[in-house]
Amino acid sequence: MKIGIIGHPQSGKTTMFKVLLQQDISGNIGMFRIEDFRIEKISKIFSSKKTTYPEFTFVDLGVISGFDKKRDLDNCQDIDLFICAVDAFFKEDPKSDLESSITDYILSDLEVIQTRIARIQKEHKKGDAEQELKVLEKCQRGLSDGKLLWKAGLGPNEEKLISGLVLLSLKPLIVAINASDQDVEAKEAKIKTLEEYCRSRDICCIRFFGKIESELLELELEERKKFLKEMNIESNLREDISKLIFKELDLITFFTTGAKETRGCYLKSGLSVIEAAGKIHSDMKRGFIRAEVVNFEDFIKSGSIHKAREEGVLKVEGKSYVVRDGDIINVRFNV
Ligand SMILES: Nc1nc2c(ncn2[C@@H]2O[C@H](COP(=O)(O)OP(=O)(O)OP(=O)(O)O)[C@@H](O)[C@H]2O)c(=O)[nH]1
Ligand SMILES: [Mg+2]
Numbered sequence: 001m002k003i004g005i006i007g008h009p010q011s012g013k014t015t016m017f018k019v020l021l022q023q024d025i026s027g028n029i030g031m032f033r034i035e036d037f038r039i040e041k042i043s044k045i046f047s048s049k050k051t052t053y054p055e056f057t058f059v060d061l062g063v064i065s066g067f068d069k070k071r072d073l074d075n076c077q078d079i080d081l082f083i084c085a086v087d088a089f090f091k092e093d094p095k096s097d098l099e100s101s102i103t104d105y106i107l108s109d110l111e112v113i114q115t116r117i118a119r120i121q122k123e124h125k126k127g128d129a130e131q132e133l134k135v136l137e138k139c140q141r142g143l144s145d146g147k148l149l150w151k152a153g154l155g156p157n158e159e160k161l162i163s164g165l166v167l168l169s170l171k172p173l174i175v176a177i178n179a180s181d182q183d184v185e186a187k188e189a190k191i192k193t194l195e196e197y198c199r200s201r202d203i204c205c206i207r208f209f210g211k212i213e214s215e216l217l218e219l220e221l222e223e224r225k226k227f228l229k230e231m232n233i234e235s236n237l238r239e240d241i242s243k244l245i246f247k248e249l250d251l252i253t254f255f256t257t258g259a260k261e262t263r264g265c266y267l268k269s270g271l272s273v274i275e276a277a278g279k280i281h282s283d284m285k286r287g288f289i290r291a292e293v294v295n296f297e298d299f300i301k302s303g304s305i306h307k308a309r310e311e312g313v314l315k316v317e318g319k320s321y322v323v324r325d326g327d328i329i330n331v332r333f334n335v
Pocket of ligand 1: 007212
């Protein structure tokens with residue numbers, strides 16, 4: 001999954017990017033390791049030589065502006081979710097910044113949609129093009145009402161028909177409010193206004209403390225946590241963002257384990273075990289026979305795979321089994 005950071009100039013995008021990646025990174029792309037205590041626990045129990053965490057790719061996209069729209073949109077093509085940084089440390093009226101970012105989003109999508117509609121109408125195509133036109137018109141109505149497409153109630157088939165277009169608001173959006181390190185109380189009101197605005201649009205938001213959190217990057221994790229606690233700052237940007245991304249993209253985590261490696265992977269919820277197998281290795285999908293599955297909670301209660309099998313919580317499942325969050329999966333395959 002690829003996550004793009006956007007926002008107004010100087011809103012703290014790069015600061016947030018660095019805090020999320022836990023390093024003073026020079027480029028604008030980096031890997032974000034998703035912490036999950038379950039992975040460590042499983043790895044320890046199986047004495048795995050290697051522990052592999054799931055990761056998101058983060059991209060600091062900079063400002064998406066009118067001046068080089070084509071290039072900006074090309075960069076957004078494969079983004080799965082956007083995080084919009086909003087400056088509440090300096091700006092008097094951060095809500096209007098966020099509103100204007102959202103308006104830019106909507107206008108960009110409207111332009112893409114209208115261009116596409118004009119093209120289809122000009123070519124007088126039938127069949128799929130007619131279906132697409134219906135979806136485009138639905139999108140146009142939604143956008144004209146100020147709705148983000150991601151909230152416009154499009155079905156999977158409708159989304160498929162327009163999947164070739166770069167529509168920013170079709171992707172989930174999380175708002176990250178860069179709260180201030182100074183005059184915290186005085187700034188509380190404008191942060192609350194922002195949070196209220198996000199609620200009214202049904203957009204998830206979190207607070208972070210860009211300046212302080214980035215200054216603490218040089219310290220060890222435990223030291224950092226101690227410092228933040230002493231400063232009365234309750235922010236765990238990495239954990240909070242990770243949870244929200246899982247929620248908005250509707251992801252779950254499953255595990256594979258053995259003496260060689262314990263690995264955590266994320267998966268769209270509702271997918272079956274054969275799709276999970278494909279995420280580990282294409283051979284596993286191709287030659288899938290069956291899977292042995294035990295959920296993390298049951299496994300921990302049982303204490304071992306042997307016990308889990310005895311107690312009947314480890315089950316043999318076929319390819320259509322729908323994976324649950326926390327499943328430990330052993331795929332039997334033959335190629
Ligand atoms: N006081 C204060 N300054 C901050 C905070 N977060 C970021 N800054 C400062 O604001 C400036 C802009 O931060 P960046 O993270 O570079 O912002 P950006 O959105 O990446 O900026 P552009 O890429 O130029 O659009 C830098 O000088 C930061 O040190 C904060 O929470 N408090
Ligand atoms: Mg920047």
